[in-house]
Amino acid sequence: MIKEVIVVEGRDDITAVKRAVDAEIIAVGGFGINAKVIERIKEAQKRQGVIVLTDPDHAGEKIRRIIAKRVLGIKHAYITQKEGTKDDDIGVENASPETILRALECAKCEVKEKRNEFNIKDLIFFKLTGDNKAKERREAVGRELGIGYCNSTQFITRLNNYGITREEFVEALKRVEL
The missing domain is CATH 3.40.1360.10 (Dna Topoisomerase Vi A Subunit; Chain: A, domain 2)
Structure with a gap:
């Protein structure tokens, strides 16, 4: 239950x-x-x-x-x-x-306090935006992190608002390897 x-x-x-x-x-x-x-x-x-x-x-x-x-x-x-x-x-x-x-x-x-751990540069670096497979990668990483699929702007917001750590993010990227 x-x-x-x-x-x-x-x-x-x-x-x-x-x-x-x-x-x-x-x-x-x-x-x-x-x-x-x-x-x-x-x-x-x-x-x-x-x-x-x-x-x-x-x-x-x-x-x-x-x-x-x-x-x-x-x-x-x-x-x-x-x-x-x-x-x-x-x-x-x-x-x-x-x-x-x-x-x-x-x-x-x-999380209640405003976080800016992640930004657009992170998404570009990890090919989660600006790449022809970016949508697939965001969907896979979002699924792995439990934050769902969304566009790049919303993805950054969710990473920050849900308190995702850089370590969690990198581990999720490794698990999906797209």
């Missing part, structure tokens, strides 16, 4: 997560997220902690940002678009139990 309460978008996501782990789950109802749901998430955060696991698409990121803005100290779990895609449909509900479990185990909490 996972200690934290897992927050997902909808009913099908609940089913997928329950196939992977025994946990308390809150579904926000997509963009139907309202004050009542936010209060439930705040209460869960106070009592047990919260892990947000939304779809790896624009809507999922928007829902994640809404929750993160209103509930402090939550953890973020990510699956890749490839892991969440089935028949051109992207969502947590399409991910395997192993993928969901890995994402939850790698969940990261945002």
Whole structure:
């Protein structure tokens, strides 16, 4: 059983997560997220902690940002678009139990103080931007670090906000070797 309460978008996501782990789950109802749901998430955060696991698409990121803005100290779990895609449909509900479990185990909490450990020069040096395989590399390293796939700017933000150390970053790069 996972200690934290897992927050997902909808009913099908609940089913997928329950196939992977025994946990308390809150579904926000997509963009139907309202004050009542936010209060439930705040209460869960106070009592047990919260892990947000939304779809790896624009809507999922928007829902994640809404929750993160209103509930402090939550953890973020990510699956890749490839892991969440089935028949051109992207969502947590399409991910395997192993993928969901890995994402939850790698969940990261945002750090409060502003960090500037990583910058665009790091991404250029490690060919995570400005290279024809940069997108693949970012996706692989993001998966390895548990911070998900995103564009270069967001990747730097996540590296800094989730407190990723330079050592963790370099080890993840070595493991993916693209």
